[in-house]
Amino acid sequence: MQYHAEVTIELKSGMLDPEGTTIKRALEHLGYQTESVATAKKYMIELDAESADSAKQMVDEMCQKLIANPIIHNYTIELGESK
Amino acid sequence: MKIAIIQFGGSNCDLDVLHVLQDVVGVDAELVWYKEEDLSQYDGAVIPGGFSYGDYLRAGAIAARTPIMDAIKKMASEGKPIMGICNGFQVLTESGLLDGALMTNKYPKFRCETTYLKVENTDTPFTSKFKKGEIVKIPIAHMEGNFYADKDTLARLNDNGQIVFKYSDKNGNVTDNVNPNGSQENIAGIIDPNRNVIGLMPHPERASEAILGSEDGIRMFQSMVDYIAKK
Numbered sequence A: 001m002q003y004h005a006e007v008t009i010e011l012k013s014g015m016l017d018p019e020g021t022t023i024k025r026a027l028e029h030l031g032y033q034t035e036s037v038a039t040a041k042k043y044m045i046e047l048d049a050e051s052a053d054s055a056k057q058m059v060d061e062m063c064q065k066l067i068a069n070p071i072i073h074n075y076t077i078e079l080g081e082s083k
Numbered sequence B: 001m002k003i004a005i006i007q008f009g010g011s012n013c014d015l016d017v018l019h020v021l022q023d024v025v026g027v028d029a030e031l032v033w034y035k036e037e038d039l040s041q042y043d044g045a046v047i048p049g050g051f052s053y054g055d056y057l058r059a060g061a062i063a064a065r066t067p068i069m070d071a072i073k074k075m076a077s078e079g080k081p082i083m084g085i086c087n088g089f090q091v092l093t094e095s096g097l098l099d100g101a102l103m104t105n106k107y108p109k110f111r112c113e114t115t116y117l118k119v120e121n122t123d124t125p126f127t128s129k130f131k132k133g134e135i136v137k138i139p140i141a142h143m144e145g146n147f148y149a150d151k152d153t154l155a156r157l158n159d160n161g162q163i164v165f166k167y168s169d170k171n172g173n174v175t176d177n178v179n180p181n182g183s184q185e186n187i188a189g190i191i192d193p194n195r196n197v198i199g200l201m202p203h204p205e206r207a208s209e210a211i212l213g214s215e216d217g218i219r220m221f222q223s224m225v226d227y228i229a230k231k
Helices: A018-029 A052-067 B014-025 B068-077 B087-094 B151-159 B218-230
Strands: A002-011 A040-048 A073-081 B002-007 B028-033 B044-047 B082-085 B101-103 B111-119 B135-142 B146-148 B163-168 B187-191 B197-200
Touching (some): A002 A052, A052 A073, B014 B028, B044 B087, B068 B082, B087 B197, B146 B187, B163 B197
Parallel strands (some): B002 B028
Antiparallel strands (some): B101 B146, B163 B187
């Protein structure tokens, strides 16, 4: 079965996000007041696996070994069957 | 004695380090491509600066997972000295050989300038030729040099004397004003608990000849060579 995973990588809360801060300031220049702006990265992964559980486990391992840096990041995985 | 200089796709300070080791320090050194899996013939290694793999994913993240890093880990476990400079420091934190992470500079700008560093620890294979508390002049060139570690790790780095260099002014004052990237406690370089793996953002190879404006950096390479010779 082919699965589609969307991995979202965010900085842990309270960590400095200079890109978010810069965007927040630019929004202020355009007249938009915001409480905060945070950035995140999204990775779309297509993979074959025997079950949804094993697909999720594989993607989780990918996050831990490479895609995220556990020192500074949190991540979430959304998994569905490929269309 | 022979020192390996590790080359990844996108390394760009490799030839500078080779020049300094061979022509200025006068030690045998050679470039080693990242596909090599055996570094047993080398007595030490330098991971030079650059933009390995275009800084894709995170600076140093891809290089940290190449085959040669298993060989580097083996060298580290054997007590051989390993120095990571700039992108090399990022590679070492990403590979888990050093604590913490190097994040985007507080003001997200590529900072390329001379910095003054305070030498915090001289009891390492890389700083034996410095005096404790000495101020040295070594330039930086990076956008991801903002050192971060969680509270417990930071306390451990302090307690174990693992913080080797801090950004300071030329009189040795360690203040926010002279922190170029937002690093916690102005940290510019740290060492591992076994004290044979060092990482630093400043470029000692760019401060190793009088014509470059400073010769302070050469003593890091000389300390390393001295350490290997005495082993």
